[in-house]
Amino acid sequence: MVHVITFDTLAYANKLKNAGMEHKLAETQAEVQAELLASLMDDQLATKQDIKDLRKEVHSEIKGIRHEMIAELLAMESRLLVKLGGITVTGIGLLATLFTILHTH
Secondary structure: OOOOOOOOHHHHHHHHHHOOOOHHHHHHHHHHHHHHHHHHHHHOOOOHHHHHHHHHHHHHHHHHHHHHHHHHHHHHHHHHHHHHHHHHHHHHHHHHHHHHHHHHO
16 A cells, blocks of 8 residues: 655645745745655655565574574584594593503602
C-alpha cells in the first residue's frame, strides 16, 4: 500500500497572499514547495517496504556473522584442546622424568 502525501498548493499560496505576499510570488513559492516535497518523497524518504527490505538484509548479515563467529570459536576451541593436550603430555612426561630421577637417587 503506497501512501501519498499531498501538498495543497492553492491553500499554501492563499495563506501567503493573505499574509501580504504578492500574488505571482505566492503561487511560485507554492509550486517550488510542492516540487521540493515531491523530490524529497521520491529520493530521500524511506518507505515501509524500504525498511522491511533493510531489516531482511541486516538480519541476513547478522546471521552470516553469527555463523562465522561460531566457526571461528569452534576452530579456536580445537586449537586450545590441542595445546592443552600438548601441555598435559609434556607435564606428565616431566613428572615421570622427575619421579624416575628422584627414585634412582
